[in-house]
Amino acid sequence: MTKPALRDWQSVRDEVRRRIHARQWKPGDLIPNETDLAAEFGCARATVNRALRTLAETGLLDRRRKAGTRVALQPVAKATLDIPVIRHEVEGRGQTYGYQRLARDWAVPPAQVSGSMRTPASRQMLHLCALHLADDLPYAVEQRWINTATVPAAEREPFLQISANEWLLAHAPYTHGDIAFSAAAADEAEAALLSCAVGAALFVVDRLTWDNAASVTKVRLIFPPGHQLRTAL
Amino acid sequence: MTKPALRDWQSVRDEVRRRIHARQWKPGDLIPNETDLAAEFGCARATVNRALRTLAETGLLDRRRKAGTRVALQPVAKATLDIPVIRHEVEGRGQTYGYQRLARDWAVPPAQVSGSMRTPASRQMLHLCALHLADDLPYAVEQRWINTATVPAAEREPFLQISANEWLLAHAPYTHGDIAFSAAAADEAEAALLSCAVGAALFVVDRLTWDNAASVTKVRLIFPPGHQLRTAL
DNA sequence: CAGTGGTCTAGACCACTAT
DNA sequence: TAGTGGTCTAGACCACTGT
Structure with a gap:
């Protein structure tokens, strides 16, 4: 044969x-x-x-x-996660996307933030808080620090119509980054925004991106109870 | 030039x-x-x-x-996650791995499980519960259903020395699967096993693997508060 | 040192799809 | 229908690494 x-x-x-x-x-x-x-x-x-x-x-x-x-003796499963812009994620589910800027201010970040972003501890950074909606229901809270030394154009952007999530992708390219997934209990502010109980289990994504040696932005996305991140294996 | x-x-x-x-x-x-x-x-x-x-x-x-x-207009970030055997994950952190089988029994799974695994609703399946330890501290709880129609050899394996997590990789190849990440509040049993408070926010990984059209196993891994899944971007 | 994978080349044909 | 990416081929040289 x-x-x-x-x-x-x-x-x-x-x-x-x-x-x-x-x-x-x-x-x-x-x-x-x-x-x-x-x-x-x-x-x-x-x-x-x-x-x-x-x-x-x-x-x-x-x-x-x-x-x-x-x-391979122990094949290490490799799962490839697609991390799209939140608007696309929502629209991909066939839902209507909504966005609310909750805050935009200048502040000296906590030491943990300036430390991980390798910026001077006492320098002010642009801080944003926003809510993403799907069919008028809360989809995710976005808390973000932007290094305006790396992205000066962000200083002039109000982020009222377009989320930083989306604006930065088009205006601030990055070379590499880290992402971490975890679970956290809702504090009072998060519970109010996401319409859930204080202490509820939230899905959290932390991301830090770099343009070569300069940090670009550090963001925390917080999803309401029940949210799942899925992928094929 | x-x-x-x-x-x-x-x-x-x-x-x-x-x-x-x-x-x-x-x-x-x-x-x-x-x-x-x-x-x-x-x-x-x-x-x-x-x-x-x-x-x-x-x-x-x-x-x-x-x-x-x-x-690309909106570069979709692709994060590749390596999902190793838990023993390797622990040892890779320089910690000592430990394993305890908590239960091994035959039972008719909940309809949600038999439904997603496409097995007859009334058929018994092998059910396992185990605890993975890192430096003698709880690292993850593993709750698993095994389709012994697909993996008959599992019927004779006590899973006392080797975790199903590891045994299956060597004995039950799969062709594809799904994986989902989420957050969940600890119930009493989970809180006791993971030494945390009832209601604490736990990181949960659900995985379902297939050998062509036959389901192999459905597993839920539950990690204590603070656990992070990290990767480069 | 020799065997294996890693890659490059130049050319060819094919599959898909915008126009 | 024509332009573009997708792939195959046969041969070559090189880089790495076990022996």
């Missing part, structure tokens, strides 16, 4: 996945090298490379030069 | 990113096609393709055949 040639890298990827899944190649096993697989599959080595590279990126394979390619 | 050729796809990617960041190419702009960029950079089109494809995967570019490549 001869097998038909696998024509594209997706087919090769699927066949390799199938063999791993069928335990033909077991966790920890060394699999044939690219040249041999290319010969077996009847395609170019570059095609096999693309397939195996993709599988390595998802954590199913471990690849090392000279050592070869092994089936 | 002539520019030196860009030798590899990472250099091309960096140069394209630089131009976008410098607003030489603005959000919404059409950028030159692959052939022209290859000529400008002095490299093969495949090299440009690899660079632009990578940037499109991160959401910075929108690419469509015939329509060309545009700078």
Whole structure:
């Protein structure tokens, strides 16, 4: 019995996945090298490379030069989260988006904020508080500090019509950042804004973005009880 | 002034990113096609393709055949989460991992569970409850249903020494799954296990995995107050 | 030192889709 | 229908790393 040639890298990827899944190649096993697989599959080595590279990126394979390619012992699940602009997130659910700016002021941030943003401890920063709505119900509270040394244009923006969430993406590019997810109990202000009980379990997203070595903004998004962040695995 | 050729796809990617960041190419702009960029950079089109494809995967570019490549108007941040085995997660923090099986029983799951796992509503499933520890402190509670129609070997595994979290990865491959993050208030049992107050805000991860059309397992991981899930952006 | 993956090249064909 | 990205190929050279 001869097998038909696998024509594209997706087919090769699927066949390799199938063999791993069928335990033909077991966790920890060394699999044939690219040249041999290319010969077996009847395609170019570059095609096999693309397939195996993709599988390595998802954590199913471990690849090392000279050592070869092994089936991962404990495949680390990789979940890719899309973090869209909140307006798009709401509209994507088929709901009507609403926005209210609650506060815009200049203040010296807490030491924890200036510390993590690497700004002088005594310097004032632009501080914003806003509410995002979905079908007129509270969707998320946004609390934000903006480093106007990095984004001077923000000084002239009132953020009355457009949220900082959206304005910054178009006006303040970032090179990298950190994001953290956690749970927190609602304080009185948050409970009032989100129409929930004080102490209710809120879903919290903290994000800090950088433009090279300069911090851009630090934001906390607070979601009402029941909010879920979902993704495929 | 002539520019030196860009030798590899990472250099091309960096140069394209630089131009976008410098607003030489603005959000919404059409950028030159692959052939022209290859000529400008002095490299093969495949090299440009690899660079632009990578940037499109991160959401910075929108690419469509015939329509060309545009700078994304609202770059959707893509965060890749690594979801390792809990033992590795703990050990990676330099802490000592501990594990306690709290319960292992057969039961008919709630309709919500059998419904989402697409199993007969009246069929018993293997149910597990376990506690993961870091330096002898509670790290996470694991509540799990296992579809033994898909993973019959689980019937003979006591899960006393090894957690289902870890055993399943080695013995029950999955093809795809869903994961959801949320916040929940601690009930009495959870509060006792995690040494926190009833009603405290807990971080919750719900995961459901599939082997093609057959569900494998549905698990809820519950983390004590203060737990954060972090990643780079 | 030798084997493996990582990448580049030049050319080709194809798939999709805006016009 | 024509322009663009998506991919494959065959061959080459290189980088890394186990032995």
